[in-house]
Amino acid sequence: MPDLNGAVTEQxxxxxxxxxxxxxxxxPSWGFANTGTRFGKFSQPAAASTIEEKFADAxxxxxxxxxxxxxxxxxxxxxxxxxxxxxxxxQLERTYGIRSGSINPNLFQDQEYKYGSICxxxxxxxxxxxxxxxDSVEIGRALNSRDVSMWVSDGSxxxxxxxxxxxxxxxxxxxxxxxxxxxPDQRMLVEYKPFEPAFYHTDIADWGMALELARRAxxxxxxxxxxxxxxxxxxxxxxxxxxxxxxxxxxxxxxxRKFADDDLTLGSIDPYQVFRIFHEIxxxxxxxxxxxxxxxxxxxxxxxxxxxxxxTVATAQELYAKAALVDHAKLAELQKSCSLVEAExxxxxxxxxxxxxxxxAWRQSHNLPANPLTALAExxxxxxxxxxxxxxxxxxxxxxx
Ligand code: LRH
Ligand code: MN
Ligand code: MN
Numbered sequence: 001m002p003d004l005n006g007a008v009t010e011q012x013x014x015x016x017x018x019x020x021x022x023x024x025x026x027x028p029s030w031g032f033a034n035t036g037t038r039f040g041k042f043s044q045p046a047a048a049s050t051i052e053e054k055f056a057d058a059x060x061x062x063x064x065x066x067x068x069x070x071x072x073x074x075x076x077x078x079x080x081x082x083x084x085x086x087x088x089x090x091q092l093e094r095t096y097g098i099r100s101g102s103i104n105p106n107l108f109q110d111q112e113y114k115y116g117s118i119c120x121x122x123x124x125x126x127x128x129x130x131x132x133x134x135d136s137v138e139i140g141r142a143l144n145s146r147d148v149s150m151w152v153s154d155g156s157x158x159x160x161x162x163x164x165x166x167x168x169x170x171x172x173x174x175x176x177x178x179x180x181x182x183x184p185d186q187r188m189l190v191e192y193k194p195f196e197p198a199f200y201h202t203d204i205a206d207w208g209m210a211l212e213l214a215r216r217a218x219x220x221x222x223x224x225x226x227x228x229x230x231x232x233x234x235x236x237x238x239x240x241x242x243x244x245x246x247x248x249x250x251x252x253x254x255x256x257r258k259f260a261d262d263d264l265t266l267g268s269i270d271p272y273q274v275f276r277i278f279h280e281i282x283x284x285x286x287x288x289x290x291x292x293x294x295x296x297x298x299x300x301x302x303x304x305x306x307x308x309x310x311x312t313v314a315t316a317q318e319l320y321a322k323a324a325l326v327d328h329a330k331l332a333e334l335q336k337s338c339s340l341v342e343a344e345x346x347x348x349x350x351x352x353x354x355x356x357x358x359x360x361a362w363r364q365s366h367n368l369p370a371n372p373l374t375a376l377a378e379x380x381x382x383x384x385x386x387x388x389x390x391x392x393x394x395x396x397x398x399x400x401x
Contacts, residue, residue: 019324045390064372070101100143105136108153116154118174119167155198189224222250251293263299278323325350
């Protein structure tokens, strides 16, 4: 722990370095593409509009940070021809030295999903959704990716218009069939979200529903916590503590928010919350750290996309490093004796400590730039891709893809 003047000891530095050595964070392909809101999209000259450009951007982020060598793929956006796009992805992996990360099936864009995908009252449409999920499992296996990360947008907009209970049964059936297809090293992550696009009921609205569905699907199914998918005031770190306790935490989609699922950059609104989440993870002694997939899920509508990604990776490292400073033995004593102020101050001391010099030194010890954002600016990469891509991008301001 830092001393009373906030000075960091040699021991602290070693603890933070050891923690940083094992921390990796996955970047989302869609964070490099032009995005916006339902009201409009503002195009950026540097935005990636092809899967090759997304791989190139991911490689740039990883070259500067050294901790983000996998990129999450969204099947419909990144493999629009499905399984036949696998060789192309493999080629890009070789070219750019970036591996495919989690595979995200898309159950929300096809017109036939208007009334739901795996919860649709039509058996035929549920069957189509299942076959997309099975394709996604196969894609994941071919790309040596561990996680198929499922977000089910299904729900309804008006009371009485759908049978909530029947839809639970539909979901259970499809999730069990998807789980049965998983290879020995594959997992299925079940993501929850309280609302949007559905505004009355969402079929997987919270962690309780996700947990129970995951349990019923089988042992390779775990819960995915997207930090933006909670109602205001929800204690997210408590959910994380419970999932750790139940050995059911599969991973995170990190982002920040002020109001709803805003997909702002991590720690931009509430860095203390991210610190508290990392504290729960670092104080857990039962979970294998590598079983937790740390992933970013952000939409960079206004910020430069490569810049936002580098900024987020660096922020994640800094908040994680702060959590690694917490003196667990001391905190446990203070909690036991209910020394409230001392316990809270021990916790806050770690949060308020400026860990940036330690993180910079760690980067340098790994031959990485001390400040990846400055290095990005100096590299001229964004100017280069802006020039190369601008003519093309002006012509196409499309969806996430
Ligand atoms: C849904 C979500 C989900 C999708 C991503 C693009 O809001 O968080 O993870 O796959 O956004
Ligand atoms: Mn998400
Ligand atoms: Mn989301």
